[in-house]
Amino acid sequence: MENNTIQTLINEKKYFEIRKYLNDLNTIEVSELLNQFESSELIMIFRLLSKNRAADVFSYLDTEHQEMIINTMTDVETKNIFDELYFDDIVDIIEEMPSNVVKKILKNTDAKDRHTINQLLKYPDNSAGSIMTTEYMDLKKDMTVSQAISKIRSTVENMENVYTCYVIDEVRKLEGVISLKELITSENDTPIQNLMNKNIINVHANDDQENVAEIIKKYNLIVLPVTDDENRLLGIITVDDIMDVVEQEATEDFHKMAGISPVEESYLKTSAFTMARQRISWLIVLMISATFTGRIIKSYEDVLQSVVILSSFIPMLMDTGGNAGAQSSTIVVRALALGEVNPKDAFKILKKEFSISLIVAVVLAAINYLRLIILTKTPLNVALTVSVTLIFVVMISKIIGAFLPVVAKTFKMDPAIMAGPLITTILDALTLTIYFRFATMFLSNMIK
Amino acid sequence: MENNTIQTLINEKKYFEIRKYLNDLNTIEVSELLNQFESSELIMIFRLLSKNRAADVFSYLDTEHQEMIINTMTDVETKNIFDELYFDDIVDIIEEMPSNVVKKILKNTDAKDRHTINQLLKYPDNSAGSIMTTEYMDLKKDMTVSQAISKIRSTVENMENVYTCYVIDEVRKLEGVISLKELITSENDTPIQNLMNKNIINVHANDDQENVAEIIKKYNLIVLPVTDDENRLLGIITVDDIMDVVEQEATEDFHKMAGISPVEESYLKTSAFTMARQRISWLIVLMISATFTGRIIKSYEDVLQSVVILSSFIPMLMDTGGNAGAQSSTIVVRALALGEVNPKDAFKILKKEFSISLIVAVVLAAINYLRLIILTKTPLNVALTVSVTLIFVVMISKIIGAFLPVVAKTFKMDPAIMAGPLITTILDALTLTIYFRFATMFLSNMIK
Structure with a gap:
């Protein structure tokens, strides 16, 4: 249905209408639509998306469609997209791509980002490190509530989750957790160390994802911090990624019980x-x-x-x-x-x-x-x-x-x-x- | 281990120490601990918990332990606990209790709350209505950002999720969604109708929970609004409840595939x-x-x-x-x-x-x-x-x-x-x- 509508618009070269049509859909719907097109039409529709929407849509596309897009995009376009993506998504994409595409992606990321990506790629498969993202909100314990809120306001754009903030010391050791809910209901000049919860539930970067899923379920968490041997904060894992883990583990068990070796693809x-x-x-x-x-x-x-x-x-x-x-x-x-x-x-x-x-x-x-x-x-x-x-x-x-x-x-x-x-x-x-x-x-x- | 420590403290009647010990544990840990005790000791430890903590801990206890506690509590104590609980938890508890306990619970809730509980109890098993909670944050579209934030501040205590707010009209029809993230980064006097997202993803109260799980997974949602036939907002479903649904559905499939009728209990x-x-x-x-x-x-x-x-x-x-x-x-x-x-x-x-x-x-x-x-x-x-x-x-x-x-x-x-x-x-x-x-x-x- 959608497919037909947009196909007609493409045939009639009504680009303005296509853009309008896409604007009415949400990100997931646009990516589902794009997944039905091949090569030249795919690129054409994708280029009609606004800059920051393009990255979002891109992260939900099939691997093959992502590959087609990267292959035809200029370096600048590639950089624009990958600048907008979260690190955990970039790592997922890189792991699926052939080496020439990976090269093109890494060439178009800043040295600092490239370093983070390489770090994330090193974590063993199915470890907490391999599924975490590094875009979390960190605060210092001597900040006041209003300082904390203004830091959140200014950096909110790049964060996957701002509703749970992590308080860290100078060497990034995790000291406490505070929710945005607590921040907005507290007095402006209260130091956050008086409010933060020091009883932190966290996992180690090398912990198995199954373990992570168990903890998230047990404590009904939305987000869980990941630390290293010295208790330094490395990243966060959000519950939506864990949902996939839970289903993946169940599927693995179904398959093993029927005598089938694990299947990664659908x-x-x-x-x-x-x-x-x-x-x-x-x-x-x-x-x-x-x-x-x-x-x-x-x-x-x-x-x-x-x-x-x-x-x-x-x-x-x-x-x-x-x-x-x-x-x-x-x-x-x-x-x-x-x-x-x-x-x-x-x-x-x-x-x-x-x-x-x-x-x-x-x-x-x-x-x-x-x-x-x-x-x-x-x-x-x-x-x-x-x-x-x-x-x-x-x-x-x-x-x-x-x-x-x-x-x-x-x-x-x-x-x-x-x-x-x-x-x-x-x-x-x-x-x-x-x-x-x-x-x-x-x-x-x-x-x- | 924990069990022994606290058992020693009980034997020595060191109530102050027990209370201190409990304070260092989080809610889930306290309920796990309590689940190991029987009757009189259970009640004794439970009474040492602070008032608002007691309700939280209570919601995580085993059904049999919850029953023991309700049976020995006074009406006032019962009321104190059930006033603090979310409606979805109350409904879950009521569904498991024998009728004398249910009577005691309903006797000790306000007429208005009792009405909500009865409404929730009417939804068919495994429907969106049966797993939703009615404690959501609703706003009106002519509010400004600062009016919205002050409403959130004053009602935050009773809400299960304040990070996604729902904009409704006079007859409670759902008009839009706005995140707390957007609110805190917007100008104070902007009317929220200029900011809210009108492209709402929602489910009907009679939809099957499996359906709800699919939508939450597909769109990576943390919370999903539930509406009636006239698109009036009835409640919200949060992702942590859906996690249980996903596991429950997988378990059902495992059992059916082995020729076992569904098992509810562990x-x-x-x-x-x-x-x-x-x-x-x-x-x-x-x-x-x-x-x-x-x-x-x-x-x-x-x-x-x-x-x-x-x-x-x-x-x-x-x-x-x-x-x-x-x-x-x-x-x-x-x-x-x-x-x-x-x-x-x-x-x-x-x-x-x-x-x-x-x-x-x-x-x-x-x-x-x-x-x-x-x-x-x-x-x-x-x-x-x-x-x-x-x-x-x-x-x-x-x-x-x-x-x-x-x-x-x-x-x-x-x-x-x-x-x-x-x-x-x-x-x-x-x-x-x-x-x-x-x-x-x-x-x-x-x-x-």
Whole structure:
């Protein structure tokens, strides 16, 4: 719709109208619109944006569209845009660009900014340092409220967040926090050291972003300061960046639990080949380990040939065991990720899963037994074998399913890889072993 | 640690020291500490908190601890606490409490507040109205900047967020938004209608919270206004509440994908019986549908008895098909949840999954074929049957796995229930059918 309107305007070369049309949209809407255009039209529309709007819109464009724009812009235009951007956005852009584009960007930034950018690029992936921005509002403790407010007024333009101000000493050590809300409601000549909160919650630049997300959630923060080993203020992380982290971490867990290596790009942008590679390694591992299950069946060939009906229950037992285990492992993986439980609770978890699995197992086995003897002509002793197997399979599956993620966490491994396909494969082998053991025990008279 | 310190102080009745100790902790830390105490000690420590701190701490306590406190408090004390709380927190508390406690709370609130609370309680679960708060900063458009700032100064105490102010007309219709940042950097006598942004992003009180989360993420907002059918301002939703929504929605998807009905409480707090109930319904459905798979095996009994080795490949084929399908369904469910794809992209998704599955299937089948003829003494034609089956199984699993969630979304159903156990059960039946069809085709000379 929007696309059509503007396409018509472009065809009719009504630049003034286009500009007017763009003015009525907000930044995000303009960038979504631009993302639908290619090369020459993209550049044409982009050039119609006002100078300080251009930078804002630019930061929300797709990587490929950003690259097209930088490639066709003059040095002066490039500088104009990058001067307006926040450092965390510049770093995000640089990390995605090919080296010739990175060179062009760095060539058109001041020496001081280039230094900051290089510093930020050095922080490890997914660390607090890598997602922080350096545009924060800093004050000195001997300032009065009115001095503080006038400093805020004069520098507000370049700041990502001015509502939380940080009080630092001469060597930039963090001494306190004060909100703009407190400043505007206090007397003009009060020194801010009397007002500031010294009980500061902060993170270290090398802390993992998952950690940062936990703290922001726990304390309901909008912004969190990042410091170095000497408690010097390096930057701030705002809650909107953490929102992305929370979703990213959840996505990673979803993918790991389905046996997929982490995918950075979005679905439609990742090539089929890359996606195939991300999925195939686990499938190969699991395919090969599933052959052990096959070996178990093979080693009970004589039992199966004597009581052929036994093989028809294999899928039901394997599926039910797998599903029961997947339920427990999913619940525990998620509870661990949300911090609802931790490895110290191992015993409580086992006790709880034992009770749950007992209830579930007995109900399932009873339903199964009744169904087999009422609805099908399954011999009584076979129905009994299958149902008793079901009890053990469900209980063991649930307990192992809940336990493995806790073990993983204890050894600082990712609990998520202990769920899903891996657990199903382990449980398949266990299920069959239990099944055939009971079969040889209970049905010895039927086995030749 | 903290627990011990304070326990010693309690035992020694050093109330002054306890109070000093509590003063050094922040609100969240105090509530975490209190959550570890029971009844009488809990009340004793709670009473040592200053009046306005008590309310803050109270809002972060566990439901059971909140209940204990309300039950022992006098009416005046109850009123003191609930006067200080934000409406969204009061509503959350009321929703969790038994009716006698709710009565006590409502008895001790002003008629006007009680009206607001009752209004908020009426919004459907998970709607924007149910998570919004009514403490926002509203201004009139004919105010000047200095009038606006002095209104903010005088009412700041009761507001959840003063950094975004809403401009409303006489009948409370939303006319514009202005940030405190803009106010403090503008001239004192400018009318705010010249400064306010009229391009407002808002949600309706009946909108789903998932929708709210999407808008907040898309536009990087800290706070979002909620309006009614006539565009009258009803409340605001702040980003920290949305963070919980995002996690809650992800947890729901995790659980649904593992065949678990939604769990409201955290893992350790839910009883084993409730948890068993949440897990058993899907297990019963899946157990019964898995017997269809058993029927398929049974109907090919003659094939299996002629070529017994065929049964040993069943687990591998079923697992690989299930895993391949789970990968695709997980990827697509998550991409749908994040808004990376939508049902309109169905054709693109199918095309992509076709390419991915072709690569994956051929590689897996080749590895499997080589492994069978080199490492085991599997007859060539059996190895071929298994490997060709594998190609078809992996391709069909991936395509169905990706397609079902998209179909669900098209029909406004939840894509997440189309992943996990359900898809595995469907694919099991398909896998076996394909397998036995190929077996009868390729191995006709071996079948008696």
